[in-house]
Amino acid sequence: MDPNNDSANCEVQFLEESILEAGFESYIQSEYELPYFVDVDYPESAPDTPREYLIGLAKRVLNAGGNRTGFTHHTEIRRSLHGWAPEYNEDVDGDPGYWGECAFGLSSHEINFGRLEGDGETKEQKARTVLAWARDNIDAEVLVEIEENYVSDIRSMWDDAAALAEGELQIRKFQNSPPDNVGGWHRFDASDERVKLAYRANNHDVPVVIGVYEAGEDLDVHEWTIENWEANNGDPLETPKNRFPASTRTNDGPYARLRNHLQTYNADPLPVDTETDTNSSAPA
Structure with missing residues (x-):
């Protein structure tokens, strides 16, 4: 987590309070039980300063339009802005001195799409x-x-960032300390040294093996039928592939795909007497 994001990430305008005001790091720590060493990257699409929050909220207001706001076209917003704006040197409560200039300076494109232009201070x-x-x-x-x-959308981005970090943590745990069993899948030691991690099960009534293996300089993951696996002496490169691993949304490394495959397919354990090139026995 970026320590710069531990300060307030928003300056609420119409709400009395917001959960975002505590800051990103404080929010993650209060909502998720993640170890201190887990780094949660701040989502790129979320505003990470009060300034960016204000700019994003102004865009939401300009884009709202229609019956909700009473302004059905950007020309109506422009006329209203011009009628509301203080005149030159007019003393208006709350005016920091730039309302009039900004109200008349907003282009049709800015009002229509909510994309404010200029440097950070101008926007x-x-x-x-x-x-x-x-x-x-x-x-x-x-x-x-x-x-x-707006706050709900930002919070969803923060939650997604935490979920991604949590998922990556679980994948590292899976890679470093793979469980013996995942549902009906049972881990075994393949005889081929290129196979780094393998599981077997009865997947859709077909006895299969799935594993992470060396494919040249890279690691890959695939599923094979036990029949073909045994016929090719457990060679991951020579054995015809049976099924590609279940796809993942974000984590696309081989161990992530293997873990996702095991969790996606609710396979049945193989009988104890099923033979594979394994040094471990099937679960009782």
């Missing part, structure tokens, strides 16, 4: 202007709903 000023205008011109309940959805 923040535009975002604060849009949010101040929205507070005066859009129903408060609608604004609360918009920000709630």
Whole structure:
């Protein structure tokens, strides 16, 4: 986890409070029981500063449109912004001095798509202007709903980042200390040294072996029928493949795919007298 993300990641505008205000690292520590050494990468698509949060929220407000906000077209938003904006040198409560310039400076493209332009400070000023205008011109309940959805989406990104780190931790544990049994799958020691980890089971009424093995300089994983496996003396390169491993969403390493395959296929244990080139016995 990036220690820079332990500060507040948002500056709520329409909500009374937000779970994001504690910061990314504090959120992960409070919501997930991960070991201290597990590094959770901050999601690239999530805002990681209060400035980025404001810019993203302003985009949500501009993109809301329709019956929810009372503005069905970006030209209506433009007219409302211009009518709301303070005039030059007009003293308006809460105006930091740039509302008028930003309100009149927003292009049709920015209003239509919510993609504010300029450097970081300029975009923040535009975002604060849009949010101040929205507070005066859009129903408060609608604004609360918009920000709630925004916070929910960010939280989902944080949760996905934690789930990915947790999954990678489980894969490392599986690789370093593989269990003897995963459902109906039973681990065995293959005679070929190129096979790094192998399991066997009755998968869809077919006795099979699946394993991680050396394929040149890389590791690969496949499933073979025990009949073909034995006919080729347990050679992972010569044995015809029976089934590719079940695909994974994010972790695509060979051990991740093997683990996912074992969890995906609810196979049955093989009978004790089933023969394979193994140094371990089937489970009782």
